[in-house]
Amino acid sequence: QVQLVESGGGLVQAGGSLRVSCAASGRTFSIFSMGWFRQAPGKEREFVARINWNTDRTRYADSVEGRFTISRANAKNTVYLQMISLKPEDTAVYYCAAADIHFSVSDGYNPALYKYWGQGTQITVSS
16 A cells, blocks of 8 residues: 655645645555646546656646646655646645556546545635
8 A cells, every 4th residue: 555645735826836745655666656636626636747756757737837847756755746826726625646557658647547645735826
């Protein structure tokens, strides 16, 4: 099993910045990719970004490309999501997820492919 714990959410004004973290523990050697998803009230959970655990290759949703950066700290088994130029439409619960399968370049966007999930952290962007 892999346990994921997010931290760093909160309230920020539009145009502001925020960084959220996800600490992984347990059988972290089984992780191939980690991702961030978000879910706004009344909407489906959507892909935000992912990072390959071995190659550090990253992928982003079009809506956050250029504003969000996913990175990781190997020694700490931690993944970060740095967010700048935040918009009210970025308001959602943000979830960290880990996958124990390999993704091709075109994969990794479907939340059903991720086996492990954190509890989520609320990010609210005020206008």
